[in-house]
Amino acid sequence: MNFLDFEKPIAELEGKIEELRHLANGGDLNIAEEVAKLQGKVDKLMRATYGKLTPWQKTQVARHPDRPHGLDYIDGLIDEFMPLAGDRAFADDKAIIGGLGRFRGRSVVAIAQEKGRDTDSRIRHNFGMAKPEGYRKAQRLMSLADRFGLPLLTFIDTAGAYPGIDAEARGQAEAIARAIEAGLDLRVPFVATVIGEGGSGGAIALATGNAVLMLEHAIYSVISPEGCASILWRSGDQAKEAAEALKLTAQDLHRLGVIDAIVPEPLGGAHRGPAQTIGAVGDAIARALDGLEGVEGGLLRAKRREKFLEMGRAAGA
């Protein structure tokens, strides 16, 4: 388990429990009570810590290396998944994985951003930062969903679209713009879930859903706190202040009317209970789909457009 800075006291207690258990294996039986006491302390501490995470702490949790990633949601929620590759123009971008499958029985198109877990897979998935071909693949899969009347489920987790020479040369901006347009044009139910980091244009490209869900400790922002700090504070050190100011937490976004529902995470964050988290996300998606299925396609599109047309109009913190 990787521990974050602010989790140090928790880590220490858990270390002690681990030690005691080790001793217990050696034959001392009076240890169970002690372990239970310590575990109680851990739970209390965890509740206290996770009950009031600051925006900057949430940013760290959202980026936690052990947090379930896009492919984990596809594995956990999509049966018979058939990955479909390529943008039919240039390449297959593995920062965005998509394909056909079944979500709780119904055929769907699922698209997920994947950051990778170890050095090899991180490089293969380009750290979850898609290039134009990734967004063009997403557009292609969106029109596939539209053509066959399949709901679209997206799982968002990216630091942002890839900033590089090749990405610019192939039209990163245009690819994102068209993905936004394609998502808004769909005549099928579209449920987007921000599972980790919703990084700017690279995230909204896949997040123009009828319903936008967000995990309790996920973040979604126009710019990373570090990027914002380096521009507005002229120093990356003020990332903490920037995270506060940007209002990037699920709770803030819900208040601002940008997202529709918050999916609770297990105590201590999604990485402490991946299966439970993925199940909760599945339940929330199912609830959202229930309200959308059976609605006529044109109306789904009109309602989605109406919703995004109102964004910010009545806002006031």
Next chain:
Amino acid sequence: MNWLANLVRPKIQKWVRPKDVPDHLWNKCPACANMIFHRDLEKNLFVCQHCGHHLKLAIKDRFAMLFDDGLFQKIELPKAPADPLRFRDLKRYGDRLKEAQNRTGEADAIQVAHGKMGGIGVVIAAFDFHFLGGSMGVAVGEGLVAAAELAVLQDAPLIVVPASGGARMQEGILSLMQMARSTVAVGRVKEKGLPYIVLLTDPTTGGVTASFAMLGDIALAEPGAVIGFAGARVIENTIREKLPEGFQRSEYLEEHGMVDMVVHRHELRATLIRLLGLLRNPKPAGDLLRLPGADVKAAR
């Protein structure tokens, strides 16, 4: 010659250059650093007569240059909530906003006007880069929505002229949402079968490029404009390489198939009028002049 050029010329220029002229009489070209007499610059549509650099244009000059006889009607834009997040960095966003408003006399970075071009009614929405970098927050989104609605109402083409660093960070997620919002807005114009033309000017980057600005039926760009998604510094920091010459300039985008054409400002009005004519009056001009009751068979 070098020592002469470096040492003597600046000194000579110092003598020659009038010192006490008011600021507004002389402009310095940001590209070649030559001085240009303001009246000449204005006459030349703010293109440097020495190097051809296209200077940033104030919205009123842009409107005056594009509309027939410089005649246009600005529309009042709906008020947007100011500082929805009560954002504060080293300074309050509310103060930055007020400062920009006082300096420009405008409510935000976008203005919308309607008028005619080549006799065809059009709606134009233009950005002011000098208003907080032309950044897109809720008010700019509001302007684009209003422009699109007006175009639909008037059955007129929509021309948008962005000059923007991207989304307005100080409005956080709400500025990001304007990417989707503006896309819906211009989508309505397109759905009505009305032309949506984007004229990309220096600079157009970030969330503005990655939304309505890259969705035009036709995309024109002024020469030498910086147009792209990620900022040059961000890219350099990511790949730790120097960027190629001319990277993210209009000509680079044209070469990479991202814009239809790069148009010199002197040719801009004529180019737009020709495009509008071709899109709006698809029948040959002769058909329009034919009198009713004339030889119908021949016309078919």
